[in-house]
Amino acid sequence: MTMATDVFGELAWRGLVYESTEGLREVLAREKVTLYIGFDPSAASLHVGSLLPMMALARMQRFGHSPIAIVGGGTGMIGDPSGKTAERQLLTVDQIDANLAGIRSQLARVLDFDAAANPARIVNNADWLRKLNLLDFLRDTGKHFTVNYMLAKESVKRRLDQEDGISYTEFSYLMLQSYDFLMLYDQYKCTLQMGGSDQWGNITAGCDLVRKLRAGKAHGLVMPLVTTAAGVKFGKTEAGAVWLDPNLTSPFRFFQFWLNTDDRDVVTYLKYFTFLVQDEIQALEAEVRTAPEKRVAQRTLARAVTAVVHGQDAVDRAEHASGLLFGERISELDVDDIIAVFDDVPSTDMPAALFVTSGVAIADLLVATKVAASKGEAMRLVKGGGVYVNNRRVADERARFTAADAIAGRILVLRKGARQYHLVRIEQ
RNA sequence: GGGGAGGUUGCAGAGCGGUCAAAUGCAACAGACUGUAAAUCUGUCGGCCAUGCGCCUUCGGAGGUUCGAAUCCUCCCCUCCCCA
DSSP states (O other): OOSOSSHHHHHHHTTOOSEEOTTHHHHHHHSOOEEEEEEOOSSSSOBGGGHHHHHHHHHHHHTTOEEEEEEOTTGGGTOOOTTOSSOOOOOOHHHHHHHHHHHHHHHTTTOOSOOSSSOOEEEETHHHHTTOOHHHHHHHTGGGOOHHHHHHSHHHHHHHHSSSOOOHHHHTHHHHHHHHHHHHHHHHOEEEEEEEGGGHHHHHHHHHHHHHHHOOOOEEEEEOOOOOTTSSOTTEETTEEOBSSTTTSOHHHHHHHHHTOOHHHHHHHHHHHOOOOHHHHHHHHHHHHHOGGGOHHHHHHHHHHHHHHHOHHHHHHHHHHHHHHHTSOGGGSOHHHHHHHGGGSOEEEEEGGGGSTTOEEHHHHHHHTTSSSSHHHHHHHHHTTOEEETTEEOOOTTOEEOGGGSBTTTEEEEEETTTEEEEEEEEO
């Protein structure tokens, strides 16, 4: 048996079922449902954390269910207090609309909108929330929420204990999210909401609302939070969050992020973030045990995820670049090849006039490219042996570089630490 | 309205007239080891010039006392706690 025969079983062996409502498993086995997951529109791009729900929608669709991605253009204006310790910065309508467009295209990478029987949909809850009338809302929906219940919510309780408290705005979030569920139930017969484990309270509240107002049975399923064995926040690197937008996180860095996955996490991530089946993952798990240094599981993970998000071309280029960067001598490479390899890597153009006679000091180079925040820091880095030019360690913190040091007189490859690269192009 | 505690370098948290760019922990960055992993160990961790034990800007804000203040005084702003 290489694949669970029912979605619920499939999700379960992948470790994606953190909690679910009674009877969901049977419902999913019996009928095709419409389900939804909400995505946060507070940025113009999703990051790797959102990959888990994205993949979840795709998995559901593969089993014949109809996925809806709801982008919270309405609720995004409010801000979900779940998992937040501080009040959110409110976004303007324009910002949110701009963000929606970006997110939409990213979701489109894993969802099939043209499937005949169960097409995926993306909806914006602003369509109904923005035109909501306060009095009607309070009478029809608000009546079904007791403040007692809302106060008991974990996310609210935590904020109540805090000095800053919680605003009425964010306090209302629960009702709005529940209202979304109700609207989707009405419009698309949507009977299942999924999300991260922090959404459990919001989701069950929605189920209750559907039951009270429509006498319908709605379900919820939440997935675990993605953790790292090392205890750091998932999806962060030295350079910050790992985004799905290639302009924010280059495919090369994206690929590298996955490739650098901890041995202890890699099997979990294969289950979470790829479509690989049980047999394949088990084989990789064995590989991690017997030959961890080969990093086969990490490589497979990086390939699979990068292919889904950026396409096979990006995978090929990232692997090619990785091979060159971590393998051969850079200075032996062809300039055009280097420029191609470093296509993804941040770069800075500097006028040729600077590179004549005495040249540019390494510290100035590091500051100009923002590899170091200050000259003092740059000096320290070099002194500590953490700076490389053209893959050669810079030994002297007062070293200067001229066009003669550049590859073909045009390119200096700066590197900080093991793998943070920056390309300096000398303008001709 | 009354009483009390406090705001310190990313966070937490010492310092309470000079030896304070400010202990310690965490985070972060670099190095060693290694498998582009983890753990561990080492170093760094305001800025500038340069390499002197130099200069500049920092300890909620504005003034003041002093040869000298994060440390004392005055006023202001903000937070928390207790009482009403």
